[in-house]
Amino acid sequence: MPRSKVYVKSVGMTTVADHWNDSILDLAVEASRGALKGHSKKPDQIIVGNMFSAVGARQEHLGALVATALGLAGIPAFKVEAACSSGGSAFNVGFNLVKWGAIDSALVVGVEKMRDLEPEEVSQALAMAESAEYTQFVGATFAALNGLLARYYMEQLGVTRDELSAIPVIDHANAVAAPHAQFRKAITPEVVSRSSMIADPLRLFDCAPVGDGAAAVLLVNDSAASGTKRKMAEVLGGKISTNDFSIYEREDMLDFKATRLAFKGALQEAGVAPGKLSTLEVHDAFSVVGALSLEAMGYSKRGQGAKDAKAGRYSRGSDLPINTFGGLKARGHPVGATGVYQIAEAYLQLTDQAGKNQVEGAKYAATQNIGGVDTTSAVHVFGRAA
């Protein structure tokens, strides 16, 4: 039996932007200070989610680096990496350590510095989510792989260009009122379909942008939570799953198995039925990935993810609004930080701090954070703290 309930007690975020004047450490510290503000008690543990600080900032050992910068040297600290699901995976470690009683509290901070790299270097860095010996070796970029997947999705299941544009349109509409979002500007489907070609059929606006950012959450158990006047979100369940590594190794490329398994496991642990979610953060690094994710989680039938989005199923005001702060496309996708941004956003919804993006009476929220092309998926489910 688990030892304790687990709560997200507070969060901190930087804007997702070109942070030319801030180092990766500056960003991590700003987000962490936001999450720790007003807390006198030190967290028991620091866990940093990050994918490629080695190439993005020539920096490893982020755990101890962040601990020292926060004046917390002494406490255990390390980094967790699982490509673009580094943030969600780091959170999962903290969640389980608190839930099962190993520690009382943990600061989980996701951070990535991408904009100091040249565009080709970003491509090379992201490609490290894929096999160096096979996928990278043949020169396939990460965008190219998702382009192949999008072509296959459209041709096999009869999905149109305009349908594919629907999720980016939702994201941009939601980002307008999101203070931390990278692109706070609404777009039309035509903006997507007329944007530059990146990896046929994926265009610029099908793809998450490059940006710098950090997000942090403070996780606490029952006793550390007691007596607080803060509004909190409860972490009800969480699971990481993996898929066969690369899409070419899979029986069915259109089945996002890692997400399917992680979503099922997380909801089961949470004891929440899929229909009960008030809002959902979907890992739409590319439009096609958002659509296939919604299908893997069972909200859309096979081939219907993009179509349902176009029909308004996932927009604000619908039964299941997704990416209420802009998702990966418009809030931005500083890769190792993204999973923690999603969780901070779920917290804002469940504590009625989402401002103009508030989903009225939001009761349950989930976050889905992918590494690779659904190679790793970390899903977490949240509720209002009683």
Place this chain on the structure above:
Amino acid sequence: MPRSKVYVKSVGMTTVADHWNDSILDLAVEASRGALKGHSKKPDQIIVGNMFSAVGARQEHLGALVATALGLAGIPAFKVEAACSSGGSAFNVGFNLVKWGAIDSALVVGVEKMRDLEPEEVSQALAMAESAEYTQFVGATFAALNGLLARYYMEQLGVTRDELSAIPVIDHANAVAAPHAQFRKAITPEVVSRSSMIADPLRLFDCAPVGDGAAAVLLVNDSAASGTKRKMAEVLGGKISTNDFSIYEREDMLDFKATRLAFKGALQEAGVAPGKLSTLEVHDAFSVVGALSLEAMGYSKRGQGAKDAKAGRYSRGSDLPINTFGGLKARGHPVGATGVYQIAEAYLQLTDQAGKNQVEGAKYAATQNIGGVDTTSAVHVFGRAA
């Protein structure tokens, strides 16, 4: 209360060597297959310890990569990084998840591919353990920092060149009969003191070598362990601690605080008195680091670590033989793998599988794995399984 006792049920290792024909994945798989051999049940989790696969192999996302290569896609997997203590830190996560009941079993594999890099690239990769904005910025390599520390240690505390050579001499003597060691050749103190200068006063034989390797351990709880005929080692305690990040930020550079705190915490959790250890794996990435580590753990008084080593206190046949398979200097130091090698070696001692290196009747063993200059320290304590 913890949920279960935790056991190291089996281990696997590659030799530490120049593995020109093996990729980082090949090495991780070879070690993992060794640890999983004869086990029909899948582990619940894979945790990879690695420091710089991003620059050493242009590869991240090792968790899912290893899972798929082992035919284990589906299960949760991620990488843990804490510079040279990545292996010990990865193990600590697995240990706590099993101990507290989150999972029943975990495969922890440490791996590093260093030899594909040019020597300057290795220096740059290791320097990522230190701050990019300060220490790296002024051009201080990791060896240079340890050189400064060695000079200070010798001048402040009256330690001689010959005394500093004692730990490398012990390591090389112990590696002769270690099948997986990188340098199986005994040396004299003169070999150390006459070897090339690397970072004054540190010479080539004061420094751990560059090599490729992987080590893996299978961790199980009570129920997963029950009914086995295998000899196992019990994990009695473990702790990660951090120090102020860089040596120049510390009140006392000669106090290895991270190791001191981690060692104290791990022994306390284990309920084992320091005097009860039969053998100890010390993180002697540089001779001076080995000496200061022995002082931080309380086995030698301040300034006496190297002197005690020269006097025979830590040699085979003494009360506390260290680094019985060669330590970082002679077994080798594939950085992210080292912490797991140490644990695999403690297992071999406690299950009477250490061959010619066997410490007769070894009852308790500990491993100390450092990242940076004692910036992070992960200590674990092991006993014979009842």
